[in-house]
Amino acid sequence: MRVDNQYIVFNEFGTPEDVLRVEQRPVTPPGQGEVLVRMIARPINPSDLIPIRGAYSHRISLPCIPGYEGVGIVEDVGMDVAPELIGKRVLPLRGEGTWQQFVKASASWAVVIPDDVTDDQAAQLYINPVTAWLICRNILSLRPGAVLVVNASGSALGRILAQLCAFLGIRLIAVTRNDHHTKELLKLGAESVINTGETPLKQAVMELTGGLGADAAVDMIGGSPGTELACCVRTDGMFVTVGLLSDVPLDWAEIRRSTNASATMFHLRQWNQTVSAQVWQDTFRELISLIQAKKLALQPPGPRFELQKASAAVRAAEASGRNLGKYFLM
Template identity: 60%
Template structure:
């Protein structure tokens, strides 16, 4: 049998998630069967459960976009050498179950130098941050990027990539909790919105020019304010909706000259080739191994059977400490 987390209706995750047992099925041709070791809980895992994307989700569904595990079985046309290897089983089934099947071509092998807790987090935030910086915004030496909610896991990655790529990061946080850490990671400036007005401060630290690009993970009034930090013809990119509210698109369109972009990792997934997919992970894994990028240490682990407790903990910990992991 295969223990898995499912939901049959949309709603608050800790209310609608339940633990079920399904028959364990063998992998089909071109697939691998992976016994999961660890899976993080991300906002991107929880938001679909609420019904935000109900138009493209068929119920019942198994959540979970990332994690790490050990290949236990392979289907036809897949080398037996995969068995026993530690991998990221991506682009297959939801990872919040004991075993998942995934297409062998897209499975990412994990080197011994990376522990399970780090490997489990190698997909959603690292790939998103890297693709945004290098392909979407094409940031380079001297460019200025301003990011709100920068104390989050992905915010910390933008700070480190600023040092790797050479752009200048203005990190926006609500208070002083993450200031020192963000500066040490690679941010050039930290603006605390409980102390300073955002747009005037960005203009001040950029000598009146504004930022080349801004990344909003909050939405609502905070996201709208961020758009006014961008220089004329600069880029305003929306990444998340932590506030649960949309930015004021009419105000941004009417009163700024920003080029608006929306980023969804699934759109990149639909277009990327197998070769570029693996090259991207090779680059990210290399940065993890050489220490130029460090992922947050998870704050707690919960059994799959305790998923309701786990998602409650994740909701209270997001942006304040490391990820919550679901483990065997």
Template identity: 50%
Template sequence: MYGQTICFHEFGEPQDVLEVKQREVTPLMPDEILVEMIVRPINPSDLIPIRGAYRHRISLPCIPGYEGVGSVIDIGSNVSKSMLGKRVLPLRGEGTWQQYVKTSASLSIEVPNFISDDEAARSYINPLTAWIICKELFKRSNNSFLLVNACNSAIGRIFAQLSVVFGYRLIAVVRSSAYTEELLQLGAWHVINCSQSDVYKTVMDVTSGQGVHAAIDSIGGKEGYELARAVRRGGFFISIGLLSGLQVDWQRIAIELDIQSKIFHLRQWLQRISVDDWQNSFQQIFALLRQKQLILGRAEARYKLIEITKAVQIAELSGQQGKVLLT
């Protein structure tokens, strides 16, 4: 059996290096399942590796895609037949930008009926990252301030909603006032338009000169450093993305700022948790979705795998609010 697959054989701009090919589905191992994909999102975290940001740990050719949802159509000899036909997230296995995905049965996440395909497809990378940071890394209280840049992004909107769940005060940084009202409605305590206001000065004004307890940077480069400046002594600065394509000046942060700083990699968290903890984390995400405490927003557009060039171009348009989905 062959399936349609997106892959890249060299690093570069996604619209230039991504190809659509037919790939043979190899036999399943005893503990594996085969999933026919329904839908998967295009995330910045999918595109950044294609450009070569993490080339030291990516083997070519590579199939991109970290998340998505599909139906189980075949099982290995050690897997219960009850898995057949189940809707699952086939995670931590092969890249999801293909028609058929193989993964370990124990690591697949069964999707409850009250979760739509679109929600399920996007319930991994951004929700889980934000959940872990809020639950395990950010020492929060009702008086804690969390500063997040690129807050109009999908994960920024999640941090805004989780501020209500966890009880911290979110200061959202965006580049346009068009996002202010929505972020306030989602739960943000204050919104800074960095194209009109200085982030550091505004943060000091609204925190009575104390600075924030923690900051989450998705941009890197100069903007990441400016975010770190606004963290109070002993606070946390966490990098979760490189939308600018540039690393934060970690040496400067270490020399000039008396704060704790680190890069958060979801894959490192995955390496140290049990299968039970992995499964339980999704049950908490699904519970938030069911209770409408977490809303992932609308899809911007849908494209078939064969339309990948157009899909990535649309996904990277400035001002994009909804996710682009591959069907």
């Protein structure tokens, strides 16, 4: 019996609610080494929407199915894949876009989800948690007691970094533009919070570090806020940029003039290109163990939309910001 796969696709770059389309095609069996996954839940992330608008048009082929994250149930397996995977909940990552009913992915990269991790938690386990974990453990390699300063700390990534810093014994200085997230960040593990709407950033960092500066900094904003953040790092420290929320590049010339700290960019995509399947699985296993131990909490679920209503879901998610929790396509 023929089974159709309903999916969301964009055939041109533009505003998501204008260019997203609902289409369908027959489901085809998984190939050798693949799993066929019936999707349960997919979060709507800013990283899902940026490619639709054309920011990465140089490396995206059209038509394209969006969606980097999500969780589902293995319905079928291809040759050389253990049949015991059928019926398991997995993250079908690094394969097709997740904004469709059925996704095919390499079995070696599919992450099996334990029963005590919810669908909402599992669906969010990739982009922000892995980025935060790699920055803390691999890129910065900070020891307990080290001082890390992070801007845009009210973001999903910022809140995860606060929790990981608490777990790893890193002293976090969280930077925000207002006091909306101050209590939450302190509760999550930040040692202090700087509201740049009231206090000059560098002055505050120097006061909190006894004039030494931070051991490291993570920038998500770019532009002048990111450039200013880099200047808060001590001479032999490290500055990492992971995003451009301001859509304005950093002033690298000013950073070189103002600090001798090491500066680098981190892109999860580049790590994906070099990591082994074993390290990939181990990384998720560590994050899952933190969720199970209640050391790491992800965004609470917000409104849920049916897959075919993706355009309306995106419009609602962008209008509400983070006020109503994480939006999901079900």
